[in-house]
Amino acid sequence: MLHLTAPFSTGINVRNLHNIIFASPSKSRIRNLQSIGRGLRLGDNKKKAMLFDIADDLRYKKHENFTLKHFAERVKVYSEERFEFKLYNIEIKV
Secondary structure (H helix, E strand, O other), X not given: OOOOOOOOOOOOOOOOOOEEEEOOOOOOHHHHHHHHHHHHOOOOOOOOOEEEEOOOXXXXXXXXXXXXXXXXXXXXXXXXXXXXXXXXXXXXXX
C-alpha cells in the first residue's frame, strides 16, 4: 500500500498508482492533468485508474464557495479531455 500526503503533480513516478483523490480546491488545468497522468502510467497488473474528486457544496443564497467553483472548472476539463466520469451528489445530514 502506498500512502502519499503531499501533492504529486511533478517530480514523482509511481507506476502502480490505482486511485487518486482530489480533495482540495485546485483549478489549475496543468496541475490536475499532471496528477491524473501519474495515475494513468502503466504498472504490473494495472488495467485502470480511478480518480475521486471531492468537493463541498456550501452555497448560501447567491454565494458559491470556491471549492464548488473550482470543482466546476475541473469537471469542465474532464469533459473537454473526454474522460469518462460520473457525478454523485451525497447529502450529509447533521
